[in-house]
Amino acid sequence: MRARTKQSLRTSTEQRGGGGRRRTVPAAVAMAIGAMTLAAFAPPASSTSVATTATARPDTVQQALNTLVRDDGMPAALASVEDRNGHTRTYTAGVADLSTGSKVPRDGQVRIGSNTKAFTAVVVLQLVGEGKIGLDEYVDTYLPGLVRGEGIDGRRITVRQLLQHTSGLPDYGMHIGDDELRHRHFEPRELIDIALRYKADAAPGETWGYSNTNYVLAGLIVQKVTGRPLAEEIDRRVIKRIGLRHTYFPAPGDMTIREPHPHGYHRSPEDGPLRDFTEIDPSAGWAAGQLISTNSDLNRFFSALLAGRLLPAAQLAEMRTTVPAGTSGLRYGLGLTSRPLPCGGVYWGHGGDIPGYETRGGVTDDGRAANVTVTSIPTDEAAAQHVKDAVDRALCG
Numbered sequence: 001m002r003a004r005t006k007q008s009l010r011t012s013t014e015q016r017g018g019g020g021r022r023r024t025v026p027a028a029v030a031m032a033i034g035a036m037t038l039a040a041f042a043p044p045a046s047s048t049s050v051a052t053t054a055t056a057r058p059d060t061v062q063q064a065l066n067t068l069v070r071d072d073g074m075p076a077a078l079a080s081v082e083d084r085n086g087h088t089r090t091y092t093a094g095v096a097d098l099s100t101g102s103k104v105p106r107d108g109q110v111r112i113g114s115n116t117k118a119f120t121a122v123v124v125l126q127l128v129g130e131g132k133i134g135l136d137e138y139v140d141t142y143l144p145g146l147v148r149g150e151g152i153d154g155r156r157i158t159v160r161q162l163l164q165h166t167s168g169l170p171d172y173g174m175h176i177g178d179d180e181l182r183h184r185h186f187e188p189r190e191l192i193d194i195a196l197r198y199k200a201d202a203a204p205g206e207t208w209g210y211s212n213t214n215y216v217l218a219g220l221i222v223q224k225v226t227g228r229p230l231a232e233e234i235d236r237r238v239i240k241r242i243g244l245r246h247t248y249f250p251a252p253g254d255m256t257i258r259e260p261h262p263h264g265y266h267r268s269p270e271d272g273p274l275r276d277f278t279e280i281d282p283s284a285g286w287a288a289g290q291l292i293s294t295n296s297d298l299n300r301f302f303s304a305l306l307a308g309r310l311l312p313a314a315q316l317a318e319m320r321t322t323v324p325a326g327t328s329g330l331r332y333g334l335g336l337t338s339r340p341l342p343c344g345g346v347y348w349g350h351g352g353d354i355p356g357y358e359t360r361g362g363v364t365d366d367g368r369a370a371n372v373t374v375t376s377i378p379t380d381e382a383a384a385q386h387v388k389d390a391v392d393r394a395l396c397g
Contacts, residue, residue: 064390065093072383080295096262105260113352121335125315151200162214163334168202171211212288219287247293264356270379277356299369343396370394
């Protein structure tokens with residue numbers, strides 16, 4: 001998500017359609033984490049913890065995380081990497097809390113920002129498979145009269161266009177400031193109302209353009225056809241179904257993070273000091289960016305998704321049908337991105353930013369998985385590239 005000189009609830013500058021200089025992410029727009037617990041978070045039984053010591057030479061993933069802390073000024077960096085055989089390694093670098101210097105919890109919980117969109121898209125596509133939603137039905141079929149504005153008409157925008165960011169709808173996140181995002185509670189329809197104050201970015205289907213507004217509407221459609229809150233549907237249909245033990249949708253008013261986690265820090269303006277943004281009201285993200293999870297749970301989610309454990313084959317194929325999205329070979333499907341790897345092939349995932357945290361990663365078709373989190377959104381292209389390099393190293397081995 002981006003607000004003029006700010007971004008939020010987005011996946012990357014590239015997904016905003018250009019390769020220009022990254023701008024500072026305001027708390028409200030960056031969307032896509034509570035009080036620090038010092039106890040170490042135990043890794044999965046099959047995982048190996050990796051940390052640098054004076055006597056052990058770090059591997060390439062650890063080196064990449066060290067670079068993010070040492071050279072790019074990230075307070076902390078965390079990663080979880082799973083190989084084709086299901087063996088997991090967890091990594092940390094930096095400190096969890098700049099004021100105390102406490103240790104980063106292994107596989108700690110973080111706010112995952114726009115990775116939430118992939119969860120929302122899965123629920124929508126499950127409902128498509130059940131015959132309750134039509135991908136090529138118009139928004140007005142489910143939310144009659146709600147979407148009207150300058151160049152905006154819900155009778156011309158399809159559900160598919162929402163999920164693929166080809167609706168032309170303006171992004172409400174561009175118009176929410178840091179402090180407002182941090183402290184104010186937003187209802188989903190308030191977010192839509194903010195977007196509808198502005199004219200359309202493009203005609204429906206004309207071009208790809210990242211907008212959090214699309215996914216808030218998708219979440220409202222889920223609630224309309226199921227009669228239940230989106231959070232309950234994501235929990236029932238995705239989180240519990242595949243056993244994501246450290247993933248949850250924060251309840252209204254919950255500004256904290258339940259389990260051990262590193263603090264998240266935000267810099268706005270980009271040359272300003274880091275501020276602790278661990279505790280925020282994430283409601284400006286909602287269906288587009290509210291979830292909390294861990295790197296390992298994200299690996300498990302995207303692995304289950306690509307393995308066909310969450311969607312029928314027909315809906316998974318729709319999800320993986322992509323259009324060009326920005327630069328560097330990035331392509332966007334229905335809540336799912338593909339990005340080329342330097343060692344060949346692509347990986348599938350999403351990525352997410354929210355003030356305090358940036359997460360990147362995904363899975364390959366042959367079963368490799370990796371997610372990397374830093375505890376401040378990079379404000380320059382070099383640091384942003386280093387996050388992507390860490391993912392490449394993890395997936396290319």
